[in-house]
Amino acid sequence: MRLTTKGRFAVTAMIDLAQRQANGPVTLAGISERQKISLSYLEQLFGKLRRHSIVASVRGPGGGYRLARAMNEVTVADIIAAVDEPLDATNCGGRENCQDEHRCMTHDLWTNLNKRMHEYLASVSLYDLVNQPKAKAIAASVAIDDRLRGSRRDNAVVSA
Amino acid sequence: MRLTTKGRFAVTAMIDLAQRQANGPVTLAGISERQKISLSYLEQLFGKLRRHSIVASVRGPGGGYRLARAMNEVTVADIIAAVDEPLDATNCGGRENCQDEHRCMTHDLWTNLNKRMHEYLASVSLYDLVNQPKAKAIAASVAIDDRLRGSRRDNAVVSA
DNA sequence: CTAATACCTGAATAATTTAGTCGACTATAC
């Protein structure tokens, strides 16, 4: 699981779409203008989102894109996975010779963190983002945090 | 907050360091060989980690790197922030003209998700990663269990 | 039917980031 500016564009565009689809299909031209993302880049991203059945297209005048499922059925993980395709199988993709004990151990630890990240992003839906009662959002993240043992929780900073 | 292969290299290297530092300073050459990361790339990464006071260096023969703080005082967010520097201030970095109502709203929603991501990564320390229940042993026993019971585990892909 | 709209596709390319390489230098242990 990677989290890059590309995924950020996709999530931002999807939030825009989710917010506006009530009035019918949303055009990429509109998203492009509102979110300042180049139209062709959006076309590439939405091509992938469509092929992953996250959005559906309506062609012709008055057309555009709409969500293919309910808002709470679309997670941030779905969006990022659709757009980042290459799914980056870890270095030693399962069967590569992990001769060194320690090498394999580190590898396991990393993939485990990766898995947790994925679970977290899969727990946040488009619905959560758009209908964000702030208390709810915090409660959700705390619930996730509680599943971790012995971790530090004091440093805030959040300059992400 | 970005999560790229660069951050992955840094986290992997830090896990390796954390596991081995009990025997004294750990050399980059060793990490390079074990984790298959080019030495010079590690030098770049550890230069940043050192300048962020996450690791400390010991020069000369027998030297290497050690953690600058206790394992549970170093979070994944710390590591990634140190290595990914540019801290990617969101498009409209606070004071850019957010004339369109909707534009600003989407922006807020995005930064909120970003913040939660950061909080999550800040809740996972190096200690958590290194001292987690041995995935390997568990995986092995589960595999045996499956053969005995003939049960089917839907392997949930997670190929993040 | 025609024209306008908007999705769809692929290719070329610029910009940026990632990753690796090289060469010279500094501190320290022995």
Place this chain on the structure above:
DNA sequence: GTATAGTCGACTAAATTATTCAGGTATTAG
């Protein structure tokens, strides 16, 4: 003094990200 190992800077190759261009196709309006 010599070998070890970090430190620094600059250069380069490869990959990814983002944009632009140049065509298409499906659908609606008139």
